[in-house]
Each structure stands twice: as structure tokens, then as C-alpha cells.
Amino acid sequence: xxxxxxxxxxxxxxxxxxxxxxCDPISGHTALYWYRQSLGQGLxxxxxxxxxxxxxxxxxxxxxxxxxxxxxxxxTLTIQRTQQEDxxxxxxxxxxxxxxxxxxxxxxxxxxVL
Amino acid sequence: AQRVTQPEKxxxxxxxxxxxxxxxxxxxxxxxxFWYVQYSRQRLQLLLRHISRESIKGxxxxxxxxxxxxxxKKPFAQEEDSAMYYCALAGGADGLTFGKGTxxxxxx
Numbered sequence: 357x358x359x360x361x362x363x364x365x366x367x368x369x370x371x372x373x374x375x376x377x378x379c380d381p382i383s384g385h386t387a388l389y390w391y392r393q394s395l396g397q398g399l400x401x402x403x404x405x406x407x408x409x410x411x412x413x414x415x416x417x418x419x420x421x422x423x424x425x426x427x428x429x430x431x432t433l434t435i436q437r438t439q440q441e442d443x444x445x446x447x448x449x450x451x452x453x454x455x456x457x458x459x460x461x462x463x464x465x466x467x468x469v470l
Numbered sequence: 471a472q473r474v475t476q477p478e479k480x481x482x483x484x485x486x487x488x489x490x491x492x493x494x495x496x497x498x499x500x501x502x503x504f505w506y507v508q509y510s511r512q513r514l515q516l517l518l519r520h521i522s523r524e525s526i527k528g529x530x531x532x533x534x535x536x537x538x539x540x541x542x543k544k545p546f547a548q549e550e551d552s553a554m555y556y557c558a559l560a561g562g563a564d565g566l567t568f569g570k571g572t573x574x575x576x577x578x
Binding site for chain 2: 359389391397398399400401402403404412415447449456458459460461462463464
């Protein structure tokens, strides 16, 4: 079946612009995760959704970052007023039910802020 | 706070030699540990998890709670094992906590 998909695959934007990244999880997976992969920082957990709700948003790097999930499926990660330090690969993953289940990763969105 | 440490950024071994990628963790509860692998130009994927006690592609990992370690081992490395390897811990309701990764290079 189809795996986790993300769009766009690449995004180049100018500093100060807003960007929206999309994740389409595996059908039937209730848990959805966003991570950031950057040089020197490795893989950093950002936020987790169980259904449509995110119990803990403290992993988001700043208040410029927000995420939502509607209908228990697609999720969007929005970064407002982008900064150069936001440049990274943003990965989405989904799992059947909880964090301890195997997580299946998408191909990522490479964000470059000029 | 939970933490995963992979002390080696880069590990280079010859084909046919044994491989050990180190992983240590810090977690107050009962951890669930994973090894994920990312081959060149492919997405991150699960290699193995400690609760299944499987051997995948010849790799094994044993959870040592006394040493808080979950080292990944393979007796005879193959060139196709070259990749980035990430140790990860699941604890609580959050996502995975990853180590910074080890780049494994298998030389012919």
C-alpha cells in the first residue's frame, strides 16, 4: 500500500515568508509525528498527533511554528516569518496507534530559507 | 529527560569485518529502543526493535539495562550496509528521541 507522503519535496523561500508543509500518513494510522533533520542537530522531534489533537506542543522550536491535523488524516506544519535557521529537512512519520509502534517515515520536505 | 547517545559520527570498516555501532540511552522508565537506517537517497526506515528480538539483514541488538546500552552488531559487514544508522528511544506519549546518527562506511 501507499506509504507516508509529503509535499512539496523541496521548498525554497525568502526570509520572512510563511511556508506550509503537508503530510499524508498511511491510511488508518492514528498517530502522526513531525521531526526536523538538520546538520549538527540530527533528528529532532517537533510534535505528535493522536487523532486530531496534539497533547504536547513544547517540542516546537518557537511560536512561529504551528501544526494541525484535520479529519484524523492529513497534517500541515506551518512556519511563519521563516528564518535562515529554519532550513532543514522536515520529516513526517505515522504509526498505527502510539509512539512505541513502528513509525513509518515520509521522504521529507527540504526547506531552504534564503 | 531522555537522551540517546551515539558516540561515533563515522565508522569505517572493511567488508567481511565485524561491525558494532554503539548506542547508550538515559531514561528513567522502561525503554523501548529501535535502530533506524537511512540508505543513500532513501527514506528513514526501521531496521529492528528490541522487543521483537529479530535479526534483520544479519544485524542484532541486545538491550543491556545495566549498561543502558543497545549496541547494533553484525558479524560480517557487507558493502550494502553502508548507510546512516540512528538509535532511537520511545518513552511516554511523545515521538522518538533519536541519537545524532553514525555514518557507517563499508570499504571493499
